[in-house]
Amino acid sequence: MNHHKAASERAFRAVRPGRRIWIALAALAVAATPACQSSNAEVGADEQILVSVSIAAPSAAPVYLADVLGYFKEEGLNVQVKEIANASLQVATGQVKYGQVNTSTLLQSASQGIGLQAVCVTQIDPSYILAVSDAVWKQRGLTESMSLKEQLTALKGEQITAVGGRTTNPGAKLLQALLTKNGLPPDWIGVLSMAGSSQATAAFQNGQVGLIFQPQPQPDQVLSKVPGRILYNIGDSPLFAEMDNVPWSTIATSADFAKANPEVTTKVCNAIGRANDYLDDHPDQAAEQLKSLIPTDFEILKDSLPTYKWARDGRMSEADFFRGVDVLAAMDMFAEVTQDQIKTAYTSAYQK
Incomplete structure (x- = not known):
């Protein structure tokens, strides 16, 4: 099957987030239009370039490493890395030049036509882990001899926490897929909306929820404080074989800014690609470089990094990206998202 053709011949559909979120986003985009026009101009040779990450976690490792290992500098770039939550609109309007954006957010933004464009890929093949507290394990009568479906069936009515809730959190969507693949309704396990990861961790620690469904290091961090055990990892499971090489997060910019600054954009992608490769080839050394930047116990961080997979050289063909979009859709x-919006949301033109 030609996945590129399939992706370009259909409109992808998903649960639409609350209207208020997107009405506010559209209003902000309109208000930011004048700023966008000036912020997307060609940058000077010595001008500082702001690159954002949403959270100081292993998912942001390529950006942090490209900075601390000097890859940005070796490309002749003056980069400042800054943690900014929910920066996609600021990136799309050129107020932040580049930012790490997950593919789900990228496509949600594309549906609004605000000009956000991914130019290279960071993480692929997401690895989410389902863990349960010992208290819930005992209450629900779970045993090691049970199949995954039997364990999930016994967890009816339990909840996970998710920043943003069921409709917008990628992890919550993966949980729904896990339940569906096991013949259970997608709401068999509930989703408790949280404002941030620290609140989500606290909810597990105080017994408000008995399950966690997160990438590392969150499961190991929580289970180091609250007794529990890991039930399932989608990264090791044939149930999610279709997620192989699916783009999970990207480096995005304004499409107008990339067009005005093709050399700068190529250099950013070069630096990110080198960082991706370093993470794959030297995870222990990468953990050493990141230990002062990611607030996680060092041993947990070191164990966490090998569970992430990164796009080699930061590259992904448009055909492969669109195949991944098909899977996520x-x-x-x-x-x-319309077919035209999908086509403009990603380009491999700056990957050299």
């Missing part, structure tokens, strides 16, 4: 990861 089937999991209802983003709002309705």
Whole structure:
């Protein structure tokens, strides 16, 4: 099957987030239009370039490493890395030049036509871990001899926490897919909306929820404080074989800014690609470089990094990216997106 053709011949659909979120986003985009026009101009040779990450976690490792290992500098770039939550609109309008954006957010933004464009890929093949507290394990009568389906069936009515809730959190969507693949309704396990990861961790620690469904290091961090055990990892499971080489997060910019600054954009992608490769080839050394930047116990961080997979050289063909979008669309990861919006949301033109 030609996945590129399939992706370009259909509109992808998913659960639409609350209207107020997107009405506010559209209003902000309109208000930011004048700033966008000036912020997307060609940058000077010595001008500082702001690159954002949403959270100081292993998912942001390529950006941090490209900075601390000097890859940005070796490309002749003056980069400042800054943690900015929910920066996609600021990136799309050129107020932040580049930012790490997950693919789900990228496609949600594309549905609004605000000009956000991914130019290279960071993480692929997401690895989410389902863990349960010992208290819930005992209450629900779980045993090691049970199949995964039997364990999930016994957990009816339990909850995970998710920043943003069921409709917008990628992890919540993956949980729904896991339940569906095991013949259970997608709401068999509930989703408790949280404002941030620290609140989500606290909810598990105080017994408000008995399950966690997160990438590392969150499961190991929580289980180091609250007794529990890991039930399932989608990264090791044939149930999610279709997630192989799916783009999970990207480096994005304004499409107008990339067009005005093709050399700068190529250099950013070069630096990110080198960082991706370093993470794959030298995870222990990468953990050493990142230990002062990611607030996680060092041993947990070191154990966490090998569970992440990174796009080699930061590259992904447009055909492979669109195939990944097809997979994510089937999991209802983003709002309705047209074929033209998908085509403009990603380009491999700056990957050399």
